[in-house]
Amino acid sequence: MNQQQTYLSPHSLSQLQTLPDFASPRNIFAVVDDSAYRNSGAEAVLASFWKAHRVTTFTDFRPNPQLDDVQKGLTVYQQAQPDVVIALGGGTAIDMAKLISGLAGQENPLLAIYGEEDLRPRQTKLIVIPTTAGTGSEATQFAVVYVDGKKYSLDHPSLLPDIAIIDPQLMATLPPAVTAATGLDAFCQAIESIWSVGATDESMRLACEAASLAYQYLPEATMSPTPESRAAMCRASNLAGRAINITRTTACHALSYPMTSSYGIPHGIAVALTLSPMLQFNSEVNDIDCADPRGPSDVRQRIGLILKALNASDVQDASNRILKLLKDVGCPASLSEAGITSREQIDRIIAAVNLQRMHNNPRQTTPETLVDLLYV
Numbered sequence: 001m002n003q004q005q006t007y008l009s010p011h012s013l014s015q016l017q018t019l020p021d022f023a024s025p026r027n028i029f030a031v032v033d034d035s036a037y038r039n040s041g042a043e044a045v046l047a048s049f050w051k052a053h054r055v056t057t058f059t060d061f062r063p064n065p066q067l068d069d070v071q072k073g074l075t076v077y078q079q080a081q082p083d084v085v086i087a088l089g090g091g092t093a094i095d096m097a098k099l100i101s102g103l104a105g106q107e108n109p110l111l112a113i114y115g116e117e118d119l120r121p122r123q124t125k126l127i128v129i130p131t132t133a134g135t136g137s138e139a140t141q142f143a144v145v146y147v148d149g150k151k152y153s154l155d156h157p158s159l160l161p162d163i164a165i166i167d168p169q170l171m172a173t174l175p176p177a178v179t180a181a182t183g184l185d186a187f188c189q190a191i192e193s194i195w196s197v198g199a200t201d202e203s204m205r206l207a208c209e210a211a212s213l214a215y216q217y218l219p220e221a222t223m224s225p226t227p228e229s230r231a232a233m234c235r236a237s238n239l240a241g242r243a244i245n246i247t248r249t250t251a252c253h254a255l256s257y258p259m260t261s262s263y264g265i266p267h268g269i270a271v272a273l274t275l276s277p278m279l280q281f282n283s284e285v286n287d288i289d290c291a292d293p294r295g296p297s298d299v300r301q302r303i304g305l306i307l308k309a310l311n312a313s314d315v316q317d318a319s320n321r322i323l324k325l326l327k328d329v330g331c332p333a334s335l336s337e338a339g340i341t342s343r344e345q346i347d348r349i350i351a352a353v354n355l356q357r358m359h360n361n362p363r364q365t366t367p368e369t370l371v372d373l374l375y376v
């Protein structure tokens with residue numbers, strides 16, 4: 001796997017200009033979320049940096065990467081012929097930069113998006129600067145793109161950024177709703193990574209620390225942020241991203257995509273809504289329905305690590321703690337509180353579930369077990 005350099009500390013953004021890559025003027029393609037750039041304070045830090053290089057800035061894209069925006073970006077990229085790509089923004093800006101730089105070397109980018117052709121190694125260096133703490137996109141080799149409303153996930157080592165610069169200072173002015181939703185995404189990634197069938201010793205080490213940090217600091221980072229709580233959430237998000245880069249996500253993510261696309265529930269809230277019921281469900285794994293070749297006792301042992309990260313005495317206590325966390329950060333704690341109340345809505349979510357992610361769940365599910373879990 002490619003190695004990544006990570007700079008994570010308050011004011012680490014100022015280290016960008018001191019990287020050896022920028023000792024002489026470079027031809028930079030910058031994928032920038034315009035409002036994040038202005039609101040995060042990055043503009044003031046980077047003004048002199050941009051002047052020292054030849055920069056083509058691409059800002060013309062909508063939230064959640066869309067194919068036509070990626071194609072627009074590819075055209076601008078080809079004209080610019082850059083030797084380094086810098087992304088600044090939330091998950092969308094980072095995914096856009098991964099997609100544009102990753103697809104630029106393909107003869108037919110669409111075939112790579114559809115998974116019919118392997119990605120070629122990226123030609124340019126990719127440096128990413130997140131302005132939210134939660135997607136972990138800076139630490140993963142995944143990128144999402146929507147084609148005619150359908151979601152495609154690319155998963156390839158050449159999409160992993162070379163350098164991540166994570167500066168908690170850039171998140172100082174994030175509104176509570178964004179802090180809560182993105183932080184819950186990191187929290188869920190961490191928990192799902194621990195019980196994932198792909199869990200390894202390394203991923204569990206990363207994910208346990210991420211889960212415990214997010215659990216401890218998300219309420220403060222959301223409701224009365226301090227530099228300490230912002231920095232802790234940056235670290236939680238980065239660790240969770242690195243963990244799911246190894247394990248991939250599971251049932252909560254699988255169920256979340258239709259909640260977001262059909263009912264407009266923000267991604268981080270959509271994943272968190274099923275975390276508590278899924279913890280209870282997975283903890284009851286048995287010999288017959290265990291999807292992890294290591295067996296149910298191994299899964300239960302890892303669920304024990306989740307309880308430890310949440311300081312919980314048992315599964316019921318951990319479930320209650322998750323629900324309390326959701327309430328404490330001002331988010332709905334159940335599907336019905338999020339406006340999903342009818343059996344028909346739940347059936348539609350289950351019918352559209354992402355099976356690839358579902359197969360990473362340690363306990364097998366059926367449409368019937370999912371209805372029992374979600375329709376309460």
Ligand SMILES: [Zn+2]
Nearest residue numbers: 185253267271
């Ligand atoms: Zn997520």
